[in-house]
Amino acid sequence: MKYDVVVIGMGLSGLVAALAAASAGRECLVVAKGCSGHYHSGIIDLGTGDPLVDNNGPVIPGQPVHPYRLAGAMAVQGGLELFCRAVRESGYPYTRVDRGSCLLLTAMGTLRQGDVVPFTMENGNLLSGARLLVVGFEGYGDFFPGYVAGNVNRRLNLLGLGGTAKGVMVRVAGTDLSGCNAYDLATHFERDEFCRSVAREVSIKVKGFDAVGFPAVLGSRQAGEVLGELQELLGVPVFEIPTFLPSVPGMRLFNALKDYLTGHGVKFMTGFGVISAQTRNQRCEAVWLDTPGRPGRVSADTYILATGGIVGGGLEVTPEIIREPLFGLPVAQPPAYRRTVEQWLAGQPYARSGLMVNELLQPVDEEGRVCLENVHVTGRNLGGYDPFADRCGSGVAIATGYLAGSLAGGGASHAGT
Ligand SMILES: Cc1cc2nc3c(=O)[nH]c(=O)nc-3n(C[C@H](O)[C@H](O)[C@H](O)COP(=O)(O)OP(=O)(O)OC[C@H]3O[C@@H](n4cnc5c(N)ncnc54)[C@H](O)[C@@H]3O)c2cc1C
The missing domain is CATH 3.40.50 (Rossmann fold)
Incomplete structure (x- = not known):
């Protein structure tokens, strides 16, 4: 069967992309090897600074740009609204909290901020003085x-x-x-x-x-x-404190989004990885899945590559190189190096590696030329940011998933601030 949109990956960015595409009335299939919910705390972090002020650096050809810079304010806002509506209607509501007004506790007894918080953690705000x-x-x-x-x-x-x-x-x-x-x-x-x-x-x-x-x-x-x-x-009042893995709030979040999508007609094929892609004239024509017996073929007008970067399995790392295995897309990455003791203590250069995209989230090469016109890249696959140091992993996943899904749905013609 041919779909309007095939989303590869069901992490946060893939699920939000499916939400946006389905809201625009598109026939949507999500294919995924597995789910990443068990390692997500369930708390949505948007970043250490203001997502739309701190990341507006210049666009330099051949270098990945911070995804917030590309997605822009409308995608951050629109993605959060869609996300909050879906989890609320699934019976697992989240609350957006003002910066500096919420301090939560972790299973280590450390303090953490959170920008969008599940209702089960709301009563644990340490600033309440309780x-x-x-x-x-x-x-x-x-x-x-x-x-x-x-x-x-x-x-x-x-x-x-x-x-x-x-x-x-x-x-x-x-x-x-x-x-x-x-x-x-x-x-x-x-x-x-x-x-x-x-x-x-x-x-x-x-x-x-x-x-x-x-x-x-x-x-x-x-x-x-x-x-x-x-x-x-x-x-x-009772509240939950995020725990070590497996993370139950992360699993609940992903189940809530999946239930909502299923209820809105989105199809899922889970447990099967995409193993290769068929491309022609800078377009993807089909992808092949490792289904039992023989590979299954799935095709669509638009594909969303939400395979989660190095941690999610969307980028492969060898001692020499980081590569994107499905489409062979160019990956921005640091040169091969051996770490000295000083470098171990510095930032992790691999963290900012990832795919380069234009403002429509289409993959591009070092000169900015589009590699595949009907593919949009989302979330942790993107280069130009460090989700751990910048604390913006879920914010980027939601904003870029929303933008990619809206573009696939024909609802967003322009990106950027
Ligand atoms: C341990 C840990 C804890 C985190 N905690 C937080 C937190 O508390 N708050 C926060 O804001 N952010 C957190 N993050 C960051 C955040 O989880 C990620 O940045 C974000 O979820 C990335 O979403 P994604 O959709 O890009 O990728 P992922 O969530 O990694 O999803 C990738 C998906 O692609 C699928 N996939 C991969 N390859 C294939 C293939 N070939 N075929 C089919 N499917 C494929 C995978 O099975 C998976 O479904 C955490 C990250 C980690 C690693």
Whole structure:
């Protein structure tokens, strides 16, 4: 079957691209090897600075430009609106918070900002001054409440905010949690008797505290119900603290987006990688999947390459070179080098490597010539930014996914600021 749009990859940028293309009425197929939700904290970071002010450096031929510079204000704004609408209608709402007005806690007891936050974490804003009780579970070895509380108090005291958090470990009668991971624990919480046992244990210790923080395991799919029940039984606001992998909020986020897309007619083929592409006259005619038996052929008018860069599997790294395996597109990258001790401590030059694109997110070569007219590149595949140092991984994924999907849908004719 021929589609209007084929999205390759179902990370955040691919799913947002599918949202935008489907909203424009396009017949859309998402093909993906797997899902990246299990490593995403669930918190959307837009960047350390203002996404539209700090990244407006000059466009230099042959060098990747910061994706925010290309996508522009409209794509950041439009992408966030579409994202928030989809997760809200899927029953997993997010809130956009003002810069500097929200400080969240991590499983290490460090403090982190967040720009768009799932409802399960909202009550954990440390700037509220609430006295926090942090709860862990005997047997669940990935979360140490005393350690979290000690670290957060130290950090809040350094900021002059007065840390009063306390950590407690509870034992849930009748359930052996030894060896379980975050996802196992989340499924336990969806059993009513487990949730009530936890509430019974915590209610003995909650006096004198304004809010209770749990590791982010309050239900795999029914977080709203679990959070609501705990709040009712404990009589104080409850919140989740992002945990180590697998990340349950990340999985919930991706399930919410996928459910929404499925409900709006988008088709998915998951578990199969795209292994090659058929191109002619600077256009992609079809892609081939590693389906069982023999490779499956899929074709579309437009293709969105959302394969996630080095971490997601969209770019391959050898000791000599970084390459894009499906279309053989040029990759901007640092020269091969051996790191000295000083270089290890400096920034990671590979982090900013990636594909070069024009303002329509079409892949280009060093001279700025378009390589493939009906392919748009999104998210972590793009060069010119470091999602970790700049803390803008999800912001870029949402903005560029939105722009690519809108272009594929015929709804955005111009990009850039
Ligand atoms: C450990 C970790 C934690 C992070 N935490 C945060 C956070 O808390 N907040 C934040 O804002 N950002 C965070 N980020 C950054 C953010 O997750 C990424 O920048 C963003 O999700 C990238 O999205 P993407 O769609 O470009 O790629 P990805 O999410 O990596 O998705 C790539 C997709 O492509 C698929 N794929 C790859 N190759 C093929 C192929 N050949 N055929 C078919 N499918 C293919 C993969 O299976 C996957 O579905 C984190 C990143 C990491 C690594």
